[in-house]
Amino acid sequence: MNKKIIRKNSRVPFKTAITMRFADRSYEHRETSDLSLKGVSVIGVTGHRVGEQCAVELHLSGGDSNVSLKMQGEVVRVGPSGLALHLFAIDLDSFSHLKNIIAYNLDDPDQVDKEFLHQLKTGKTNDLDR
Secondary structure, eight states: OOOOOOOSSOOEEOOOEEEEEESSOEEEEEEEEEEOSSEEEEETOOSOOTTOEEEEEEEEEETTEEEEEEEEEEEEEEETTEEEEEEESOOHHHHHHHHHHHHHHSSSTTHHHHHHHHHHHHTOOOOTTO
């Protein structure tokens, strides 16, 4: 039976390098396929179980600067082409960069602010201390 996935955050195509450190294995500079305020899809990484947690670094590069966004992730889906992580424990600077990436890649840049404000009102924001 196929479970329908209901997304609460806008997801945008976004390819960048990601490093993940699980308790038993690390992956350096793998590739993402898409990104949201609370999640990321990673291409070519399998063999993990839903619920496993890892340290995550998204590597952004452009011009003369290299920025790494640091957070925690939990596996929420595993498929033949890769896995999806729920992102949490994001520091404020990383969250700000993440929000700007998503806003820049949406047709309606204000949509990401609307989603975040809705989550603030309903108490369903990213758990920054999880």
